[in-house]
Amino acid sequence: MAQELKSINLVAPAFKGINTEDSPLAQDPSFAEVADNAVIDKRGRIAARKGHSVITTNKTALGSGTIRAIKEFDRSVGSNVILSVGNNKIFTGTTTLTDATPGGYTITADNWKIVNFNDKAYLFQASQAPLVYDGSSVVRLDSVAGAAGVVQGNEVLSAFGRLWVTGVSSNPSVVYWSDLLIGHDYSGGTSGSIDISKVWPDGYDEIVALAAHNGLLIIFGKHSIITYSGAEAPATMALADTVAGVGCVDRDTVQYTGTDVLFLAHTGLKSFGRTVQEKSLPISSLSGNITKDIIGALQAENTFFRSVYSPEEGFYLLTFVGQNITYCFDVRGTLENGSYRVTRWLSTGFSSYTREENGDLLIGTINGISQYTGYEDNGATYRFKYYSPSLTFGDSSRIKILKKLKPTLVGANNAAVFIKWAYDFKGTYATAEFTVGDQITGYYSDSEYTTVEFTGGALTNQRSLNTTGYGTSVVVGLEADIKGSQLSLQEINVMALIGKLL
């Protein structure tokens, strides 16, 4: 008697993102073991990320360097200017990178932090004289008329009507603030400093980053966090809260999401999400599903961390530049365990980010400045990968014999798709390939007499692929080279026979 073919429908597979923390056997099929070059799209499906389109046409000044920081200089009069750094130079512009490095000024590193403040852009990095850009030229901050007490900090924050500078190598626990609305005066007016070396809850720490949120000045140490209230009047600001054991890895991992502040700690991505509600700091873990992976990545990182928050895309990108790994956290909601849904982008070459005022996401690469748009990486394909966790179909003791895999894809025009499966945790995958046809969207009246079919928008594509082999657990994967069209994985219907007990 023929056995019943059991259908297991993986609806919106991996819409919960990657999970490498829980046991593969016990995992919800909504997680993914691998989700590379993927995002969670607006419908909650796993989809290919967008590519980047290089804007820069003249990167002579950049040479063989890489854009290490980008910032849009917002000014009250005139067009905004994109500032970027790389190859030990300061650039203005996007299509042509114009070297704006001050004459006679030698730059030894590209780890600049750039902030807007009072119609100027300020650039700080450790052991380097700060620079300021007023829309016409970049000059040394200490050369500005009236400049006094300028410090060479590694972190700068524009908040509460002042510039806040810290990370001075000789005073790692001191925060300096400028005079009100005067970013070049650190010894006159209402400027000042605070040495928090006696405030650290663990006795000692060093300041890594600063942030301002919900009326609080947040000071991130390497393994502590201190918040001050009343920073509008720094002379009287008072300690509001301290957190021990949680700090920030790098200043460039701190991002504001409007209602929250995200930062990378040594144990993963953290936030102050509940701080406002509970008036304390029960730090929630936002990378709980990839904790070990992210810890491993940050421990192996020896170059830069870069991050960006894009409300338009709904994600927070965290890039380990030296390892060329980017984790994409979907910030539209959290899972049951409080974690964001996360996917991974590999080998993108992204080395810096900024979000423009109009919502465009600019990316720094070795090719200059790109925009996060389209579905090609500067004209090249990139591979989208999805692998499910090990599926046991509810009974890990029985053999499963896969008969068919029926993926439902949205988009993926002309893409070569590879369906993969493997049994029993083996890394050897069987593959079935198919190419999605040329799916040109046709609209009634517009395309009536052409060769296209009338469709309702994005095209869906369903295939039924025969599979082979058997095992107690099954991993199903899908890979596709993205070349110009979006791809979303709607579902995968797995048809299997349940065999005997082992």
Added chain:
Amino acid sequence: MAAWYDEIGKFLGSEAGAGSLAGLGLLLAQQGYKDIGDIGSQAYREMSGPDGLAQELRGMLEFQPYTVTTATGGQFGMQQDPTTGQMAYQMQMSPEEQAIQQQLLSQAQQMYGQAAMPTADREQEVFQRMMTAMSPEQERERLALEQRLAAQGRLGTQTAQFGGTPEGLTLAKAQEEARNTAMLNAMQFAGQEQMQQAQLGQGMLSGSYIPQAQLIAGLQPGMTGAEQRRASLSEQAKTYGETYATGLEALLQAGLGQAGIAGGFGTQLAGSALGGLFKKEP
């Protein structure tokens, strides 16, 4: 009977008798003149001569040395140097009074000395004492602020506007104001103290003369007694002199009368005799 006096009369009526009478009269007048001169000499001798009334009265009115002793033992003595005749008086307080006077003078000198000293050192001393008195409270305030700032995580605050924290500046200002006030108070106190020392010195100096003043005051009754005695002696001498002079004057007046009578008689007699002698016979 013709008596002998008729004979005398006849003789006197003769020229010889007249001449004799005139001579006798001149002798009587001369004797009267001479007696008056003797009376003057006697009067001078009796009144102003070496052993006369004046000499006697001088002895009677000569100064009598005396000594007054007060109830507290102070003494005042007045005497005349027997050689030079110079008057000398001595005042001597009792040993207790002298000790008090010496003590008060010494203290007055000390007070005046202190009052004359520059006040800077004293000001500093008073200021230090005031600061010492204030320092525990100031330290408590400083510690309280330190704890408050530590609790607020603001110990390391440095500002261009306040130096440190506003509270720190406020406390520092308050303490500095207290310090300034203490300094001014110390200066004022030192000045007042200097004035007080001068007043004390003055009082002690004045007090040191009180035993002397009281000694002088105590002499008054004794001096009054001595004066009364001197007045009595003076009155006695005066009375003696007046009596002596009166008797002498009576004596001299009697002598003068006698001399006048003798002189007058002799003059008349001589005049009469000489008048009859040189009368022309008709």
